Amino acid sequence: MLFDSVVFLFSFLPVVLILYYLAPGRLKEAVLLLANLVFYAWGEPVGVLVLICSVIFNYICGLDIAGKTKNRRRARLSLIINLAVNLGVLGFFKYGRAVLTGLGAVLPVDIPYQGERLPIGMTFYTFQILSYIIEVYRGNVKAQKNIMDFALYVTMFPKLLIGPVVRYPDIEKQLHTRQLSVGKLGEGMMYLVLGLMKKAVLADTIGVVYAKVISLETGQMSVLSAWLGCAAFALQIYYDFSGYSDMAVGLGKMLGFDLPKNFDHPYIAGSTTEFWYRWHTSLRGWFREYVYYPLGGGETDEGRQVRNILAVWLLVGLYHGLSWNYIVWGLYCGILMAAEKLFLWRMLDGLPGFLGHIYSIVLVLIGWVFFFSPGIGEALSYLGVMFGAGASGLVDDQGMYLLVTNLSWFIIMVLGLMPFIHKGFDSIADQGDKGWAVVNAAVYALIFAVCFAYLTTGPHGPFLYLAF
Template sequence: MLFSSIVFLFTFLPIILILYYVLPKGMKNPVLLLGSLIFYAWGEPIYLFLMIFSIIFNYICGLDISRNLGDKKAARKSLVFNVAVNLAVLGFFKYEGFVLNSLNMALPVDIPFREMALPVGISFYTFQILSYIIDVYRGNVKVQKNLLDFALYVTMFPQLIAGPIVKYAEIDEQLHVRTESIGKFGDGAMFFIRGLAKKVLLANTIGMVYTDVAAMAPEDVSVVTAWLGCLAYTFQIYFDFSGYSDMAVGLGKMFGFEFPRNFYYPYVSKSITEFWRRWHISLSSWFREYLYIPLGGNRVPVKKHIRNLLVVWLLTGLWHGAAWNFVAWGLYYGIILIIEKYFLQKKLERLPAVFGHIYSLVLVMIGWVLFFSPSLGGAWEYLKLMFGVGGHGFLDSQALYLVVSNLGLWVVLILASTPVVYYGYEKYLARKKAVADILIYAGLFLLSIAYLVTETYNPFLYFRF
């Protein structure tokens, strides 16, 4: 079930909200838990059993680790066992086909396997569970003894399938004590509507441009058309994913929770280092806290620091997808970050901001080619088109058509991916903000609903992760 669907907006969400606010305080968490389980089971009911297994298994492991904290050896054994099982489950469902297919291609063998549907959100909730288990082992949080509250942390539907990845330490107290208010509900509704509009009106619309370019035969694609297709995807994935994250944060507020921000205008970055401080912040934070720092971070000799960065980014690529193009995507960023750290950082800081923005955007767009291509070979072929190898020359009528027919959309996308629109709204409409909020957000909601009713193109790119 997508947030940007009629059934969610006009059936599921209203029922959950009514029950949540009508029933007594002691029933709020059970209502949210039941709603979250129904939400998760909507698409693939069979995987609800996997979710229930994960909840019970990790709840018991958390208790066992907490009980053995006085005996570090026993606690460490329990931790290693838990992490191994969680990663084995993730690996089986997400990477079995990739590993066996790679072996079949590399060796003179033919190991049969059947592709399975990926459990929705498994990468996200596995990382959330691991944050809890590791923090219990470290003594950073108290073990959760209430099974229902722990289950709610794992399954909470606002951020279950696409994040942000909420670490247990960030939400521990909120599971027991949180405040609901009209003001907070209103803020949440605005966050949700803003995210819905980003997803439906911007991501879906520009996504159709990318889909059209991707469907063209390579010999019909000019250099400019290839770059426009890549730019369209660059905007689509940002407004798609950040829109969904905004909806998650908004839903959290509507139920009294505060979730961390996941995006902060990443396309205004002046370096790739800055880009990854602004893009998918919760994932970067998770890898930094639970992998990069334990490996030694940057407080090690240069060779080990380079190793640490490459390991983290290799795994970041694999987290996003079980394919060699995702491995290449992760290593691509790892190498760029190493180069920036040891060679370019001071030079980039001295450059005029505009050159830093161009440098970052071009590298990010090249990275998205690795990301959206069906294979590593497909990425290479598309990159060749972008740089004039093969294809239909430099500029053709198709490229001009894509620019002119979508000119207004390109302008809106550029402005909306910067703080200009938001800060301008806050500054110039502050005196009449209440009225402006009602009119603007009501308009965005109605436009989004009109799109959902009339259009069938409504993908969500991060569902496959």
């Protein structure tokens, strides 16, 4: 079940909210846990068994590690075993198919078994489980003795499928103490509607442009078409992913939880480092806390700094899939960030602001080509067309048609990247008098009506990050 489905919006969510708000005391947790499992089992009837087994296993491991705090050697051994099991199971589902396919291509034997499909959301809930286990080992949090509270942390449906990746210390207290109010419910609904608009109206619409360009043969693609396709993907993945994240934050607020925002206007960045600092902030925080800092963080030795940055970005690439295009994309981003940290920052500091933005956007767009291409060869061919090599020309009829017919959408979406648009929505919501409250309600009701029209009649595709 997905947030942008009619079943979720008009059946599942209303029923859950009614039961949740009516349930007294601790029964709210039981209602929410049941809702989480139904939500996940709707699309993952087999995967829900893996999820339940993971919850039980890691609940026991957390208690085991906490009980060995006085013997760090035994606690460390338990931690290593837990990490090996969690990452091993994730690796089996995430990379098993790719590994066996690769072996089948090089070995002189037939390997009919191609591995199991990755259950939706498994990467995200595994990372959140690892946050809990590591923090218990470090002694920063107490082991959760109530299995229902631990299960709520892992399975909470607003963040279960695509995040945000919530670290356990950031939500521990909310599992026990959270406030429900009409104001928070209304705020959550506004986040939900804006996120739905990003996905159903903006991301899915511009995704059609990307699909048309990517379907062209390399020799049939002009420079203009190639840049339009890349820009369309960059906008699609932002509005798709940030839309889901906004919906997750909104649903969390409706249930009394404060989940972290996942995006902070990344396309206004003046460097690639700043761009990735603003993009998928919860995952960045996870890698910083549990990979970058343990490796030594930003040590004074420049060689180690480069090593740590590249190691993290190699893992970020592998996080997205066992494919050379993701590995090269991750290393490309890491090399840029290392170069900016070592020497490029001096040049960037001296540039006018708009040149820094152009520098950042161009390099990020080049990186997206590696991300969306099925392989390195295809990525290099596409990049070649973007810069004139192998292109059918600088401009062609197809490119001009796509530009002219979608120009208004490109303008709207570029404006939507700017902070002042969001501040405008916030200023309407923050007005205290009843008149503005009516205006605010009418604006969001209209947006929701438009979203519903697009959901039922417009182009519609799955959330892009469900693949990861």
